[in-house]
Amino acid sequence: MTEWTILWEARALFLDGLLATLGLFALSIICAFVLGCAWVFLLEERNRLSIVVRGWINLMRTLPFLILAYLLYYGLPELGLRMSAWTAGLLALVIYHAAYFAEILRGSRLVLPEGYIEAAKAHGFTPLRLYLRITLPQLLIKTRPLLGNQLIIALKDTAFLTIITVQELTAAANSVQSTYFIPTQAFVVVIVMYWLISICLELALKRAGRFGARRGFDHV
Amino acid sequence: MSEPSIAIPAVSIRKLSKSFDGVEVLRDIDLVVNKGEVVSVLGSSGSGKSTMLRCINWLEEPDRGSIHIAGQRIGINEQTRRKMTSKELATLRARTGMVFQGFNLWPHLSVIQNVMESPIYVKRMPKDQARAIAVELLEKVGLADKHEAYPFTLSGGQKQRVAIARALAMSPEVILFDEPTSALDPERVGEVLQVMKNLSSEGYTMIVVTHEMEFARAVSDQVVFLDKGRIIEKAPPLKFFSNPDTERVRKFLEITA
Numbered sequence: 254m255t256e257w258t259i260l261w262e263a264r265a266l267f268l269d270g271l272l273a274t275l276g277l278f279a280l281s282i283i284c285a286f287v288l289g290c291a292w293v294f295l296l297e298e299r300n301r302l303s304i305v306v307r308g309w310i311n312l313m314r315t316l317p318f319l320i321l322a323y324l325l326y327y328g329l330p331e332l333g334l335r336m337s338a339w340t341a342g343l344l345a346l347v348i349y350h351a352a353y354f355a356e357i358l359r360g361s362r363l364v365l366p367e368g369y370i371e372a373a374k375a376h377g378f379t380p381l382r383l384y385l386r387i388t389l390p391q392l393l394i395k396t397r398p399l400l401g402n403q404l405i406i407a408l409k410d411t412a413f414l415t416i417i418t419v420q421e422l423t424a425a426a427n428s429v430q431s432t433y434f435i436p437t438q439a440f441v442v443v444i445v446m447y448w449l450i451s452i453c454l455e456l457a458l459k460r461a462g463r464f465g466a467r468r469g470f471d472h473v
Numbered sequence: 474m475s476e477p478s479i480a481i482p483a484v485s486i487r488k489l490s491k492s493f494d495g496v497e498v499l500r501d502i503d504l505v506v507n508k509g510e511v512v513s514v515l516g517s518s519g520s521g522k523s524t525m526l527r528c529i530n531w532l533e534e535p536d537r538g539s540i541h542i543a544g545q546r547i548g549i550n551e552q553t554r555r556k557m558t559s560k561e562l563a564t565l566r567a568r569t570g571m572v573f574q575g576f577n578l579w580p581h582l583s584v585i586q587n588v589m590e591s592p593i594y595v596k597r598m599p600k601d602q603a604r605a606i607a608v609e610l611l612e613k614v615g616l617a618d619k620h621e622a623y624p625f626t627l628s629g630g631q632k633q634r635v636a637i638a639r640a641l642a643m644s645p646e647v648i649l650f651d652e653p654t655s656a657l658d659p660e661r662v663g664e665v666l667q668v669m670k671n672l673s674s675e676g677y678t679m680i681v682v683t684h685e686m687e688f689a690r691a692v693s694d695q696v697v698f699l700d701k702g703r704i705i706e707k708a709p710p711l712k713f714f715s716n717p718d719t720e721r722v723r724k725f726l727e728i729t730a
Contacts, residue, residue, distance in 0.1 A: 372577035372636075375530050376591040376643060377567025380559050386594050390581045468581050469625025 256435040260442055263429045270425030271446055277339070277411050277421060278450075281346035282404055288347060289354025293392070294384045296359060310359075313352030319413050321345045326417040342414035350407045357399045361392045394465035401458035405451050412447075422446060481544040483508045483647045483678040484529060489538035491524055491702075498524050499702045502538070506647065506680055506695075511673045513689035513710075514682045516699035517725070522682040525699065526649050529680070530569045531562055542568055543646045567595050570640030570648040574655050576632040578624040578639070585611065585620040588638045596643065603642070610638040614668050630661030634668055641672075648672070650681040686729055690714050698722050 260267075295306045313321075326341035336344070365388065373387045393400070415424040422443050430439035482505045489502040498521045506512050514522045527533040529540055531548045540547050547565050550557050557565070578587050588607035592598040598606075611617055614634040624632055633653055640648050650669070654662045666688050673679060673692050683689060689696050689710060696713040698706040698721075706713065706722045717723050 366577075368573060368575050368577035369579055371532055372571070372573060372579070374563075375532065375566055375569070375571035375649075376639070377563045377565075377595040378591070379563045379595075382594050386590065387579055391579075394581060465581075468623045470580070 256433075256438045259433050259435060260429065260438055263425075266425045266429060267422070267442060267446075270420065270422040270443075273420055274408075274411050274422040275450070277343060277346065277414070277419070278408050281343050281411070282350065282407050284343075284347040285350035285407065286354055288351035289358065290389060292351060292355035293358045293362060293389075294381070296355075296362075297380065297384060297388075306355075310352045310355050313349055314356060316349075318345070318349050318410050319416065321349055322413060322417050338414070338418045342411075342417060342419045345414075346407060346410060349410070350403065353403050353406075354400065357396050357403060358389075358392045361396045362388065365391060365395075394468065394470050397458060397462055397465065401454065404454050404458075408450055408454070409447065481508075482506055482541070483510070483543055484680065485541045486525075486529070487539050489525070489528060489535050489540065491521075491528060491533060491535045497702055499528070499535070502702075502704055504697065504704065504707070506678060508646075508678055509676045510694045511677075511679045511681065511692050512695045512697060513693040514680065514697045514699060515684075515686075515689060515725070520699040521702040522699050523651050526651050526680060526682050529647075529649055530566050530571060531557075532571075563595070567591070567643055568646045570643055570645035572633065572636050572640055572648065572650045572653045574652040576624075576629070576636050576656070578632055578635055580624050582624075583620065584616065584622050584624070584627070584635050587624070587635055588642050591639065592642050606642055607638070610641050611635070613641075613671075614638045615664070628661060629657045630664045633657065633661075633665045637665075637668055637672075641677075647678040647680060650679060650683070652682050652684070654683070654685060684729075686714075686726075698725070 292306050292310060296303045322342060322345040325336065325345050326338060329336065329341070369387055369391065370383065373383045378387065411421055412423040414421060415427060418424075426439045426443040430436040484504070484506040486502055486504040489499055490497070491499040502525055504512070514525065516522045524533055528535045529542070529547075534548065539549070542565055545565060548557055548562070549555070550561060579590065582590060585604070585607050588610055589600070589603040592603040592606060593600060608617075608620070611620065614637055616631060616634055616638070619627065619631065619635075624635070627635065637648075637653075653669070654665050657665065662685070666685060669679070669681070669688070670692055681688070681693070691710075693710050696706075696708060696710050697704055698713070698717075698719075700721050705719050706717055708717070713722070714726065717726065
């Protein structure tokens with residue numbers, strides 16, 4: 254039996270891992286994205302809460318992702334909060350990448366011309382509607398390439414969760430390679446899979462760029 | 474019902490003062506604008522014209538004084554004596570319209586969406602109704618063929634006419650114009666002024682900060698002149714342009730004539 258036939262025999266394992274990775278990734282980036290947008294809305298008000306949010310975002314940005322995952326999975330049980338590996342991993346992805354999404358949007362918010370906001374205020378928009386209808390859409394159009402990059406980073410960060418025993422794609426490869434001792438081939442397979450997902454993400458985001466281009470936005 | 478409301482001015486400003494970092498830009502401004510009136514606000518750059526206008530819808534927060542929009546105080550809740558919440562402020566701002574020097578059309582929305590946006594998301598108007606109003610208003614400002622265009626494809630004059638339609642869509646008590654033609658090339662100024670002239674003859678209440686003397690002379694009911702943050706002259710255009718009380722205005726008119 255060659256190494257490649259072994260891998261083919263183990264395809265169910267890879268497929269399960271792939272589905273777990275895709276599920277984890279999809280759910281985590283949706284939640285992280287919504288949370289990141291919420292952080293930026295809270296930053297708009299410039300009150301005490303926004304200072305706390307700012308501090309939290311900075312804390313997340315200075316923390317290695319793996320340590321956050323360790324803390325949630327191995328640290329929190331000491332405080333009586335026990336989660337499954339999957340839940341802890343998801344939570345880590347969500348709060349970590351929410352901070353990055355927020356930071357990307359915040360950077361764009363800083364250079365958004367105030368006139369658009371003033372026009373909306375003058376027409377009677379309340380803060381939340383103003384944010385959702387006028388501010389956020391423009392931020393998303395302008396930051397599309399950066400958001401796309403962050404999605405790919407988030408995808409790759411799911412691989413870390415193998416260390417806290419989440420049964421995702423990298424865990425599948427690791428299990429196959431250690432059982433049959435074929436590390437190169439097993440990892441090449443998952444590398445190709447991560448690569449394919451990334452390509453799909455890139456293509457989808459490129460299409461989304463047309464939305465901004467039609468509206469005359471630059472560098473989208 | 475409507476009889477008593479006629480007496481309430483669209484805008485009344487009392488003892489309005491405002492400083493920026495210790496520099497006084499407005500001092501004891503008093504101004505009453507009645508319904509259907511057009512008031513032109515003149516003065517050199519830095520005289521406080523725009524700040525005064527921006528105080529009316531609380532884009533700038535005055536230090537002292539009061540402003541009433543159709544009888545309702547803006548900025549301060551009269552019952553609680555506290556600053557208005559953003560929601561209360563929004564409700565009152567929805568009754569004023571504003572047209573900016575830099576247009577400020579929302580770039581991610583098409584022309585008709587720009588006009589429909591506030592009726593739908595501020596007034597909670599059904600989409601069909603908002604669209605019908607927007608179609609009518611774009612017709613009025615001469616842009617019936619631009620519904621689906623995005624702002625970046627329009628000329629300055631066209632953008633400003635969309636901005637006027639956007640303000641009108643909220644049926645405001647008063648429309649505030651902040652140097653609406655200052656960013657336009659001379660060929661485009663006329664089309665915007667013509668739209669504004671039409672509005673005045675339709676009975677819209679307008680406060681217009683401008684450098685367009687001819688517009689002020691032909692269209693306004695009152696001309697107000699600001700100098701160093703004070704109103705130093707307030708008169709009907711005929712008197713203002715032919716026989717001003719102050720030397721400062723006489724000089725201003727000589728230079729700009």
